[in-house]
Amino acid sequence: MEHRGLDTDGCFEREGSLGQVPGAFAGVVAAARGRIRDAYGRRLHSAYLYGSVPRGTALPGRSDLDLLLALHHEPAGEDRDAAEVLARGLDEDFPEVDGVGILLYGKDTLLSEAERFDLGWFLACLCTPLLGADLAEHLPRYRPDSLLARETNGDLADVLPRWRRRMREASTPDEYRRLCRLFSHHLVRTGFTLVMPRWGGWTSDLTESAEVFGGYYPQRADQMRAAAAAALHPVADPAVLRAYVEDLGPWLADEYTARHGTKTPRVAAAGRT
Template sequence: MDHRGLDADGCFEREGSLGRVAPLFRPVVAAARERIAQAYGGRLHSAYLYGSLPRGTARPGRSDLDLLLALHRGPAAEDRDIAEVLGAGLDADFPQIDGVGILLHGRDRLLSEPERYDLGWFVACLCTPLLGADLAEHLPRYRPDTVLARETNGDLAELLPGWRARVREASTPPEYRALSRTLARKLVRTGFTLVMPRWGGWTSDLAESAEVFGRYYPRRAAQMREAASVALEPVADPAVPRAYVEDLGPWLAAEYTARHGRRTPRP
């Protein structure tokens, strides 16, 4: 039976686990756990792994290591500097990963009411506990409804002006590749959550996300499939990110706002 990432009550099942981390990546995770504890000490409340590694879908030499660190207080400049050094060290020491992304947030923000259906949902449903007490114990159960759609990806219209500026300023192949990957990932995930309440389920798989979207918007299906491909294999063609900010992005933002509304402003 296709349960689409939900339990018998129609609530999200937490995706990923440490048991799904492939043997090749386990030394990376072990090193991350040890270095995080050493680097942050008593400032750290808890640490989480998310993305392809805990889902068991990581690709050697292509997938990055994604971490979320919850601090007892909001992160300071020193905490961000530590994260940068920590990420660079892990990336340099383990060739099986391609980059390290570290999100830093204070515990109170992750549990706050404004973040209940965005960062809170992210921790409770998409993050795998690595260190410390699990914040998910203080968060509700979630369903794939329009509230979740609005609060997770209802910010696309706000992002577009900044995206356009970044596309105008880019000039080198590495910059275009990075932009194409970042923009494509956001567009595919936004396209999926646009239709998520109608589909009635959850997936983090980008190719599946594009296919699900295409069932509801067949005229845009090919564009979304291509974006999913770029998200996995970024390209240096400047025409790709330009098309995202001039065509697919504006259309998706308008359709999203019409169906789910814009995300609630954050403090």
């Protein structure tokens, strides 16, 4: 049987590790560790890497650096300002990375019952410890079931109006490319988690995610393959974004709700976008 990111008990194996960080990114990861510690001091509970860098698939000059910071308290204005300065500084000082993203949460939110199958799962399964005590030790083990699918990506219908607004506000090629990467990545991940319980496994590879999805929805397979390609090589084409919010996105939101239900509402948190 295929491995599919699960252990012998059918639970998610944590993906990524510091040992998998490509050599070209060792400097920026080391700098991130030091600068996070300096910026937050005792306010910081722990810090994590996620994405292509700890998975070992990052490409110099093309991949971004993704960080999650857990604070002892809920983030305040000064914490968000520090994250913005930190992200900008790392991006400017290290040409190996094409952008730096920082998610910021209080540890109580990450460990809350409301986030058990969303942020909790994300931290425990997709994040690599960088600093501090690992919060994953306080979280359960996870399986690729419908509950997880619902609580991770069962809110696409709520997201689409925000995407339409951001599209209307965009006007430059760089803005369109950023939205293309964001929308494409989100749609491919949502398409994959739609079929994840049936497939019975996990992958963070966008190309593989699109192929898995296409096996269950062949009529939408080409669209999802194109979205996976656009997530890796975003284009400054408003027509691509319109197709997402007018066709693929609404269809996917309806199909997701029909199969898994709607994500449980929660209070907006500082790290959400």
